[in-house]
Structure formats: C-alpha cells, structure tokens
Amino acid sequence: MTKPLKVALLGCGTVGSAVLRLISEQADDLTARVGRPVEVAGIAVRRPAHHPDVPQHLLTTDAEALVARDDVDLVVEVIGGIEPARTLILAALEAGKSVVSANKALLADDGPLLHAAAAKAGVDLYYEAAVAGAIPLLRPLRESLAGDQLRRVVGIVNGTTNYILSRMAETGAGFAEALAEATDLGYAEADPTADIDGFDAAAKAAILASLAFHTPVSAIDVYREGISAVSASDVARAAEIGCTVKLLAICERVENGNEDGDSVAVRVHPAMIPTTHPLASVGGAFNAVYVEAEAAGQLMFYGQGAGGEPTASAVLGDLVAVARNRLAGASGQGPTGYANLAVRPIADTPTRYHVSLDVADRPGVLATVAHEFARHEVSIATVRQDGHGDAATLVIVTHSAPDAALSATIAALRDMPVVRGVTSVLRVEGLS
Amino acid sequence: MTKPLKVALLGCGTVGSAVLRLISEQADDLTARVGRPVEVAGIAVRRPAHHPDVPQHLLTTDAEALVARDDVDLVVEVIGGIEPARTLILAALEAGKSVVSANKALLADDGPLLHAAAAKAGVDLYYEAAVAGAIPLLRPLRESLAGDQLRRVVGIVNGTTNYILSRMAETGAGFAEALAEATDLGYAEADPTADIDGFDAAAKAAILASLAFHTPVSAIDVYREGISAVSASDVARAAEIGCTVKLLAICERVENGNEDGDSVAVRVHPAMIPTTHPLASVGGAFNAVYVEAEAAGQLMFYGQGAGGEPTASAVLGDLVAVARNRLAGASGQGPTGYANLAVRPIADTPTRYHVSLDVADRPGVLATVAHEFARHEVSIATVRQDGHGDAATLVIVTHSAPDAALSATIAALRDMPVVRGVTSVLRVEGLS
Incomplete structure (x- = not known):
C-alpha cells in the first residue's frame, strides 16, 4: 500500500523544474489524493551540468533507459518538440506506462498515432498542459x-x-x-x-x-x-x-x-x-x-x-489522474474520433469581413463598390461613409459568406480605380 | 456489447425533461462516447397526469421500486430537496448503482454520508449540475x-x-x-x-x-x-x-x-x-x-x-462518466476529506469593509472617527472626506481585520454623536 509510484521526468526546463518542485512540496497532499506516495525516479536532461539545483543522483542523459526502467510506473514528458519526445512517449506507452505530456506540437501532429498506442496498451495519455497552460480545458x-x-x-x-x-x-x-x-x-x-x-x-x-x-x-x-x-x-x-x-x-x-x-x-x-x-x-x-x-x-x-508554475499545475493534475487510474487498474476517458467529420477548407468556411476603404467622393462610388460585393454574392451588413474634401472613407462590415468570396471581393476592390486605398481588412467574429 | 445501460430518472420537471430529451436526441453520440447504448428504464414522478409529453409506459409513481429494479444500472436524481431524494440516493448507492444528482441542498447537508455510501459500494456519486449549472467546475x-x-x-x-x-x-x-x-x-x-x-x-x-x-x-x-x-x-x-x-x-x-x-x-x-x-x-x-x-x-x-438545458448538459456529462466507469468496473475520483481543516467562524475571518458616514463638519471629527477604528485595531486603507455646509461625507475603506472587530467598529460609530448617519456598510473583496 505504501510502495510509491515512480515517475520518470523527461526534461527539466522551466516547466520540468516546477513539476519537480511541486511533487516535492506537495508530497503529503499527493499521497492523500493518489492513495500512494509519488516519487521521481529519474530526470532525463541533455546537459546535467546545467541543472545544479536538482538532486544530482536523479539526473541522467539516457532518457530511453530511464523510460524503460522496471521501477518506472509513469512518464512525464516536458521536453517539447517532435523528437525525441515522440519516440520516448511511444516507448513508454508500449511498455504499459501512462504518460503525461505538455507537448502541443507533438499532439497536434501525431495525436491519433499516440492515442492508438495508449489505447492498445490500456494506459493513459493526458496532456491538459498542452493547451492554455493552467486552465482546465x-x-x-x-x-x-x-x-x-x-x-x-x-x-x-x-x-x-x-x-x-x-x-x-x-x-x-x-x-x-x-x-x-x-x-x-x-x-x-x-x-x-x-x-x-x-x-x-x-x-x-x-x-x-x-x-x-x-x-x-x-x-x-x-x-x-x-x-x-x-x-x-x-x-x-x-x-x-x-x-x-x-x-x-x-x-x-x-x-x-x-x-x-x-x-x-x-x-x-x-x-x-x-x-x-x-x-x-x-x-x-x-x-x-x-x-x-x-x-x-x-x-x-x-x-x-503559460509559465512554469501554471503549466506544472496542469501537469500535476494529470499526474494525479493517471496515477489513480493505474492503481485502480483502469484507464481514463480518452479522446474519440468516432464522428470523423470532414475538415472544411478555409475557402468554403463562412466568415465575415470588415473593410475600410479610401475612395473618391463623387456620385456613384458607393454604388460601384456595393456592386462589387453583390457580384461576389457577399451581403453587406453595415456601411458607413465619411466624406472629407474630394475623398471619403468607406467602412463596410459584411454578413457571413464563404471566405473565398470575401477575399475575391477584396482583391477586386483593390483593383478598382475609384478605390484609392484599402486601409484595413480583417475578419470579424462574434457580431450578432 | 450492445446490451444497453439502463437509467432510472427520478423527477421530470424542467431539468428532468431536458435530460430525457437529450438522452433521446443524442442517442448515437452517447452510444459512441459510452461504448454502449444508454436507455431510460423508467421515470418516477408524483403526478403522471402532469407529464403528457413523455412516453407514458415509462412513468411510475413508485420511485423506490424503480431504483430497486434489477435492470436499472444508473440513477439520475433531479427531484431536488432533502426527502425523498436522500432515501432514494442511499438506496441506489447501497444497491451498487452509481448516481448522478443535481441536488445542491442535499449534497450540502449530507455530503459526507452520501459519499461514504458511494465509497462503500464502490460506485460513483457525481453532481456537477448542483453548482453553477452548466459550468464545468x-x-x-x-x-x-x-x-x-x-x-x-x-x-x-x-x-x-x-x-x-x-x-x-x-x-x-x-x-x-x-x-x-x-x-x-x-x-x-x-x-x-x-x-x-x-x-x-x-x-x-x-x-x-x-x-x-x-x-x-x-x-x-x-x-x-x-x-x-x-x-x-x-x-x-x-x-x-x-x-x-x-x-x-x-x-x-x-x-x-x-x-x-x-x-x-x-x-x-x-x-x-x-x-x-x-x-x-x-x-x-x-x-x-x-x-x-x-x-x-x-x-x-x-x-x-441555471435553466433546464444547461443543467441537463452537466447531468449528461456526469452520466457519460459514471456509465463509462461502470463498464470499466472502476469508480471515478471522489471528493476526499483528508485535510479535515477547521472551519473558521466569521468573527475570526479577515475581511475588509467600506463605510460611508454622514458626519458633522467640524474640527476633530475625522480624528474622533479614526480613533474609533484604531481602538478596535482596524487599520484604514483609504479615506475620503467631502464637506458640504456644516455636514461632511466620510468614505472609509479598511484594511483586512477580523470581521468581529470591523462590525464592532461599525456599531460603535453608529453610537457616536458626531456621526449623523451610516449611509452604507458593505464588505469589500478583491482590492489589492
């Protein structure tokens, strides 16, 4: 009952050192929340000399061997980047060790592969820290x-x-x-x-x-x-x-x-x-x-x-969860891809645009500009015209339309003789 | 694999009917997320005639019998109030059935008893909907x-x-x-x-x-x-x-x-x-x-x-979790009371006050008022005095002090001859 769960920590930068400190400072609370003590078995780093403040006997440059050690139950990956993180996480999962990662780039690139490896081994792959740091999301x-x-x-x-x-x-x-x-x-x-x-x-x-x-x-x-x-x-x-x-x-x-x-x-x-x-x-x-x-x-x-402490908070929340799951002989709720919806290209995605134009202030200009929107089947939600001398500013907010139609409209406006300049083009979100 | 998980729904008011509708509308998604179909086995209500819109064969007035039915795996309690909810939840837990509840009053009154029953039976008691409706909290x-x-x-x-x-x-x-x-x-x-x-x-x-x-x-x-x-x-x-x-x-x-x-x-x-x-x-x-x-x-x-749909969203999130746990033969992370900290009475709790006073505008009044705060060992953070004729308004924000000292100060101020009226007293939070 008191045999500790042993954690391999991969990486000891800003986030890793905060994880290390929290595991040590909150040892009693973690024991109570997990049901067993949680101990760091080793810390894999590239240059041990750069880490004078951590227990030296825990440091190793051989991350692969650390992950493979029989006494390591769980792996925390805070190296970042694709390799060697990817290889190490796969090795851990295949060895039946749950993994907590903060690695957004890797999860965004290779999520399905990693999840499949976790599911096959019946272990957890958690990564709350990968998105929006400390925010439970x-x-x-x-x-x-x-x-x-x-x-x-x-x-x-x-x-x-x-x-x-x-x-x-x-x-x-x-x-x-x-x-x-x-x-x-x-x-x-x-x-x-x-x-x-x-x-x-x-x-x-x-x-x-x-x-x-x-x-x-x-x-x-x-x-x-x-x-x-x-x-x-x-x-x-x-x-x-x-x-x-x-x-x-x-x-x-x-x-x-x-x-x-x-x-x-x-x-x-x-x-x-x-x-x-x-x-x-x-x-x-x-x-x-x-x-x-x-x-x-x-x-x-x-x-x-972002930041070491907030990110470490998210890592530790996941660590408690995967540790509890391991003790219960269960694995938590992973992501599912059952819906497998098509991903829509931006050209077909409905968006709204704001456009500010400098135009010549003479009769028919607004009609000409409005016609260009209509020609691309883009409906205008609001328009504001301010004249100053022989020039005028037109501020247009469109209704929702396929992004390709909107960008084609903007390109056409840039070529119109009555348009002296396009001073601002940005998409608009959240307007009712 | 396709044998459905059966749910007893206790109560069919605003929240219960929204739960019922979501279970039906999202049947395919729930099946994919849980790993098995989720079906409503019965709905316990007091007056079946008041529920013409729900499948009539599911209605029963005998909630106890519904909870006890052999084919019922999970129980959703959205009756509210202490009894009969308490008895029904305890009966469900003791029969090894996980419970999802939206019942804040009951959980706030009897949480430890209910959690102990869930832990003893190795099942889940989840109640995300009891606090802040749909907000995952x-x-x-x-x-x-x-x-x-x-x-x-x-x-x-x-x-x-x-x-x-x-x-x-x-x-x-x-x-x-x-x-x-x-x-x-x-x-x-x-x-x-x-x-x-x-x-x-x-x-x-x-x-x-x-x-x-x-x-x-x-x-x-x-x-x-x-x-x-x-x-x-x-x-x-x-x-x-x-x-x-x-x-x-x-x-x-x-x-x-x-x-x-x-x-x-x-x-x-x-x-x-x-x-x-x-x-x-x-x-x-x-x-x-x-x-x-x-x-x-x-x-x-x-x-x-609040509201039927948002509360039902939280109930269904819990339902998916307890259903998955049941299929995995595990139970989720319950609350723990290991820290068991003392609850501090309000009198000893540090708070800050804002006080607005109408006072006589003559020399020494501010000193007299300030002395009253000092006598109770309450430190003043900011003070603003505005004179108008022979009267003045004093607006005081204190530093943090035990609530009892602050309320004693206010009581003393009310009795002071130079204080013509206390026009506003409220605690202040979140000031740096």
Whole structure:
C-alpha cells in the first residue's frame, strides 16, 4: 500500500523544474489524493551540468533507459518538440506506462498515432498542459461536456500575441514596436516565429477541435494567419466600430446544407471582436477559451496560458489522474474520433469581413463598390461613409459568406480605380 | 456489447425533461462516447397526469421500486430537496448503482454520508449540475487542480440575485423594485427566499469548499447574508469608489499564524468588488467562479448557472462518466476529506469593509472617527472626506481585520454623536 509510484521526468526546463518542485512540496497532499506516495525516479536532461539545483543522483542523459526502467510506473514528458519526445512517449506507452505530456506540437501532429498506442496498451495519455497552460480545458471538453454537442470553441490561446495586440490597442503602437517591447519584457522569445505566425495557436486549435468534435484534426488541417500584418490602422479601425483585435483559434461545426453530414472548420487568424464579447477583455498574457454548446449555451474558461508554475499545475493534475487510474487498474476517458467529420477548407468556411476603404467622393462610388460585393454574392451588413474634401472613407462590415468570396471581393476592390486605398481588412467574429 | 445501460430518472420537471430529451436526441453520440447504448428504464414522478409529453409506459409513481429494479444500472436524481431524494440516493448507492444528482441542498447537508455510501459500494456519486449549472467546475476542482493547492474560490453562483444587483446598478432602482422586475420576468421565483437570503449560494459554497480544501463543509458551516438589505445607496457608493456590488460565495484557506494548521472560511454575503475584477462584468443571470491556486494562479469559469438545458448538459456529462466507469468496473475520483481543516467562524475571518458616514463638519471629527477604528485595531486603507455646509461625507475603506472587530467598529460609530448617519456598510473583496 505504501510502495510509491515512480515517475520518470523527461526534461527539466522551466516547466520540468516546477513539476519537480511541486511533487516535492506537495508530497503529503499527493499521497492523500493518489492513495500512494509519488516519487521521481529519474530526470532525463541533455546537459546535467546545467541543472545544479536538482538532486544530482536523479539526473541522467539516457532518457530511453530511464523510460524503460522496471521501477518506472509513469512518464512525464516536458521536453517539447517532435523528437525525441515522440519516440520516448511511444516507448513508454508500449511498455504499459501512462504518460503525461505538455507537448502541443507533438499532439497536434501525431495525436491519433499516440492515442492508438495508449489505447492498445490500456494506459493513459493526458496532456491538459498542452493547451492554455493552467486552465482546465481539455478535461471539461472531453468529460464535462461529453453529454452535449459543441458548436464552437473560440480561444485566445497564445499569450505572446495577445500581449502584443493588447499593447497596440493601449498605446497605438505598430506591430514592430509592440513586438520589441514584448521581447524586452520576456513575453516574446528571441525567435518569436512560432507565436506571431500562429503556429503555436494552430497546434492548440488542432487539439481543441479533435476533442470538441470527436474528429482527428492535425496542425496541417488548420488555416493559419499570424499577426505580423496587423497594423496600428487595423487596431484603430476596430476601436471605431466598437471592436478590439485578437488572434483567435476558432473551431466550428459547420452545417453542410444539402450535402451529407456536418464538417469542421478550424482556423487561426487575427479578427475584430466586439468589446462586449467575453473574450475582448482578456488582456496581456492571459488566455481564455469561449465555448458554445447546444445545451450548455455559452461558457468561458480563463487563466494563465503559460509559465512554469501554471503549466506544472496542469501537469500535476494529470499526474494525479493517471496515477489513480493505474492503481485502480483502469484507464481514463480518452479522446474519440468516432464522428470523423470532414475538415472544411478555409475557402468554403463562412466568415465575415470588415473593410475600410479610401475612395473618391463623387456620385456613384458607393454604388460601384456595393456592386462589387453583390457580384461576389457577399451581403453587406453595415456601411458607413465619411466624406472629407474630394475623398471619403468607406467602412463596410459584411454578413457571413464563404471566405473565398470575401477575399475575391477584396482583391477586386483593390483593383478598382475609384478605390484609392484599402486601409484595413480583417475578419470579424462574434457580431450578432 | 450492445446490451444497453439502463437509467432510472427520478423527477421530470424542467431539468428532468431536458435530460430525457437529450438522452433521446443524442442517442448515437452517447452510444459512441459510452461504448454502449444508454436507455431510460423508467421515470418516477408524483403526478403522471402532469407529464403528457413523455412516453407514458415509462412513468411510475413508485420511485423506490424503480431504483430497486434489477435492470436499472444508473440513477439520475433531479427531484431536488432533502426527502425523498436522500432515501432514494442511499438506496441506489447501497444497491451498487452509481448516481448522478443535481441536488445542491442535499449534497450540502449530507455530503459526507452520501459519499461514504458511494465509497462503500464502490460506485460513483457525481453532481456537477448542483453548482453553477452548466459550468464545468466540480470536475476541474476535483481533478484538474488535484496537483495544486487552492487558496480561494469566489463565485457568483446565484443568477436571481445577480440579476437583481445588475439591474440595481443599471437603473438605480432599489432592492424591492428590482426584485419585482425579476419576479415579473421569471428570474425570481414566487417565493424568492432561498435565493435572496443566500441559502442557495450557501449550499453551493459548502460544496465548493468541501472539494477545494479536502475538508467536509456543510451548509450550516457557511456564514450567510442575503441581498435584501442592499440599498440603492450602497450600489451608488460602490460606483463612486470604482466598484460594483455582487453576492459572493467565498471559500478561503486562512493561515492561522501561530496556531496549528490552516483553517477554512466559507461565507456568502454581498460585497463591493472593483469593476476591473474578472467577476465584476458577470451580469444578469450568468454565473462565474474565480479560483486562485498556488501554482495555477488566477482562473475563472463562466457560463449559465441555471435553466433546464444547461443543467441537463452537466447531468449528461456526469452520466457519460459514471456509465463509462461502470463498464470499466472502476469508480471515478471522489471528493476526499483528508485535510479535515477547521472551519473558521466569521468573527475570526479577515475581511475588509467600506463605510460611508454622514458626519458633522467640524474640527476633530475625522480624528474622533479614526480613533474609533484604531481602538478596535482596524487599520484604514483609504479615506475620503467631502464637506458640504456644516455636514461632511466620510468614505472609509479598511484594511483586512477580523470581521468581529470591523462590525464592532461599525456599531460603535453608529453610537457616536458626531456621526449623523451610516449611509452604507458593505464588505469589500478583491482590492489589492
């Protein structure tokens, strides 16, 4: 009864060292909650000399051997990246050891393969920490809402881009200036590509969509635009129509009309959302995920999306669950892919656009512009025209239309002689 | 493999009929998620004639016999109230049948007894729907945060009072007027006592505190004040200091200083919170629960706290979980009471107060008033004095002090000759 459960910790960076500290500090509580002590059997790192603060006898450079050790019951993977994490996790699962991972990139790329390995071995693969850090999100989607039908999951799941966009809104700064500030303050990494180009958010979107719609979705299925093209003008135009600009990860179930079955649209791009939307006030480095379900209605989950301690909290929650399952000889509720819905390309996905145009202020211009929208079967929801001298500003918000029709409309507008400039184009979400 | 799991549904009011409809509408999805079909074996109601829309052959007035039927695997209790729900749930658990309940009053009164019965029989007792309706909250507290230490759980968990307070803030109306409006619109029941006097919120606070702190807490342990004494003046004074008034359910871990171990303080009362607090913008009939944990930091959960469909969504999520556990021959993670912390009386609980006073505007009055606070060892955080003629208004916000010291200070102020009137007294939460 008191034989401890032994954990192999793979990786000991910011998250790994926080996991190590929490396991030690909360030893008594973990014992009570799991039913047995939980002990770290070993810590696999690349350079032991870089880890002077951890018990040296636990360190090893041979992660494979650590995972394979007979006395290791559970594996926590916080290395990140595809390899060697993938090989190590597969080896652990095949050896009948449940795995807790924080690895969004790997889960988004290879989720089905890893889940199949876990299911085959009858063990658990949990990864709450992979999306939105400390926010309990995957478990609620997978379990709490298991009796409901999800319609949409819309998240602010990348703190770096949210910090940058928040600062642009607060200070009027351009993207480059706000990025430089984020880098100085440590909110952006030296190479911020994964964040600002939306790769990080796209991986999380794939994981969320897979769980929400019981459908395998990989990172490559996700349409992705980053925030580097968002201008101070976009942010200012958003404020003028009562909106704010956020980088959103959007997972939607789309009705296919006369075709068979529904499909799933998964996309990451900057969008204007009304300041009254629950996501609009999520500032700085916080994350939040908004969920719409048939019966439950609107839900929102909010908290810290990154950082060693918050991520470690999610890892430990999973560790308690897989430890309890192991003691009970059971495995928890994994994701299911039974629905296997088609993933809809962005071109066919219904979206809405905001467009600000500088046009010549003379009779017939509005009619010409409006005709271009109509020609692409895009319906206009609101239009505002402000004249100033011989020029005018046109601000148009469309109704929902296939994204391809909207982008074709914008391309056509750019070529029209009466349009002197397109000053802002952004998708709009959350307007009624 | 295709033998269905059979469910006894106890009660068929707003929630029960929504549960019945969802089980039928989502039959295919439930089968895929559970691994077997889920069927309703019978529905226990008091007056079958009142339920013309449900399959008549399923109706019975003999709930006890339904629960005892050999072919019934699982029991869903949505009757509410203490009896007969308590007897029926105990009978089900003792017969080895897992139970899903939405019964906050019963769980808050008799949680430990019911959990003991479930543990003894090795079956599940789940009740996500009992607190904050559709919001996944109990499962995240119990499981996702199982590797963390919770500091505070602060919730807006009663939609009726939140609607009334929201309307008072929007319109300047008094309590009676806003209550009348809520009653007209169906947001308040004909007898609104359970809501406006805080009994409903106190039951939910007891359940939240039990889970958050691994300590049995009953409704009678919860300090409780309702909102009927909140005046239009309180709401106006709150706005003046950048706050809004909410009825809060507050569960806190309190360090005991030089005594042994920590204790738990659980209370329900109206309070001023800063308009910048994540809970401040939760309006109307919505619920939200704010959580502070050592490692995870700040979290918030937001959604619909009541209504047939949202509550049924939570019931079905639990139903899928207990059905899967039954098929796996396992039981899920129940609450634990191992920490068994002392419940701290309100008198010893540290709180902060806002007080608005009408005083005589002459030399020495502020000193006299300040002395009264000091005499009770209450430290003043901010004070604002506005003179008008021979009278002045004093607005004082204290630092944290034992609630008894604060209420004794207020009582003493009321008796002071220089104090012409105490125009508003409310606790303050969430100020830094």
